[in-house]
Amino acid sequence: MSGSEEKSAEQHCTCCSCKKAKVNKPQEAPKQTTRISQGTSKVIKIPKARKTKPTFRFLDLPAELRCVVYEELLVVGKVYYKGTDHNEQASTIRYKDKEFFREPYLAILRTCKLVHDEAEKVYLSKNLFVLPLRWQQYAPFAYPDSATSPVLNSRYLFSKRGLDYVRNLSIAVDRIETWDIDDLGKNAAIWENSKDYDSMTPAQRLKEMHKITLNDTITDESPTELAMNHLSMEFVEIDWTNAYCFLGCCRPIYIFHTSWVYHVKPALIYNIGTRSKIEESKVLHCIQNNVQLVLELSELYYTESDEAxxxxxxxxxxxxxxxxxxxxxxxxxxxxxxxxxxxxxxRQKPVS
Structure with a gap:
């Protein structure tokens, strides 16, 4: 075999039966792999996301439909306030069915400014706000610079826009909103112009003291009139349940003034909590007299304004x-x- 033939034989070991082609190359030992490494070596095919239609924004709805949503979330009939007047809630009629009215979903007011402005108007104008006692001293009715109506609580019953949009209120008549001229207590001076103290029986002294105290009891109407002067009402509910004297032995309706009716001019005054037909006539007479008193006082200053x-x-x-x-x-x-x-x-416990 010539040299050229030997050289060619060495180069075609993979396509003939020569000895060199039959020699198997040593195989490498397989590598040890863990489950994690095996898992990472796999190729996971992620399917393509389906094409979805563009979302429809809430603000793209017509304003009329948005108002329907606001009414569903915010109009609940009666709006009650947490943490106020626990004693009154246990006794007055206006809180009797509180648990059967749901709370408004006020979180929607935090969505954005546009939604807040639209929804708040619906919330304020279509609900009955059950105001706590001394509501005149809560914001937005009371202001820090007001001497006649100091801020009792910095909590807002509703925003300042409520003075323009609120149309329905529930208020209560209560002795807590009255005060005594001699608020420091009674002393010997009260008997100087009265009957002899020693000659009276305890029952007679109590009756006389009761009469004197009622005469000295005053309902300060200035905060109420100041607050009501900002409002224009359609419906006002007045709860007379707790219209008792300081002893709780009588119901002096006449000491509770309602001259604010002159300012508010409500379409309907709904009185609840009265005890008899006679008391209802007293309430009606009280409202008429208070408004008439305001009219007479106003004529002193506006004699030339016949139209007013x-x-x-x-x-x-x-x-x-x-x-x-x-x-x-x-x-x-x-x-x-x-x-x-x-x-x-x-809730007041039933009397056994």
Missing amino acids: SEEWRDILDKCDIQFSRTASNPRWDRWKYKTEQRTVKF
Whole structure:
């Protein structure tokens, strides 16, 4: 075999049966792999995401439809306030069915400025706000620079826009909102112009002291009139349940002034918590007298304004005054549930 043939034989070991082609190359030992390494070596095919239609924004809805959503979330009939007047909640009629009215979903007001402005107007104008006692001293009715109505609580009952949009309020008549001229206590001076103290029986002294105290009891109407002067009402509910004297032995309706009716000019005054027909007539007489007193005082300063005088005299003719022994009212009962919607901790225990 020539040299060229030997060289070619060495180069074609993979396609002939030569000895060199039959020699197997040593195989490498397989590498030890863990499950994790095996898993990472796999190729996972992720399917392509389906093409979705573009989302429809809430603000793209017409304003009329957005208002329907606001009413569903915010209009609940009666709006109650947490942490106020636990004693009153246990006794007055206006809190009797509190647990059957759900709470408004106020979180929607934090969505954005546009939603806040639109939704707040619906919330303020279509609910009945059950104001706590001394509501005149809460914001936005009271202001820090007001001497006649100091801020009792920095908490807002609603925003300042409520003074323009609120149309329905529930307030209560209570002795806590009255004060005594001799608020430091009675002393010997009160008997100087009265009967001899020693010659009176304990019952007679109590009766005389009761009479003197009632005469000295004053309801400060200036904060209420100042607060009501900003409002324009459609519906005002007045709860007379706690219209008792300081001893709780009588109900001096006449000491509770309602001259604010002159400022508010509500379409309907709904009185609840009265105990008899006679008391209802006293309430009606009280409202009429207070408004008449304001009219007489106003004429002293506005004698030349006959048109204004006629408008004021027409207030009671346009105002519908109704009475009810319960807090039930078809206007608000349509939002009342048959089952409890909230927990009421403070409830008066039944007398055994």
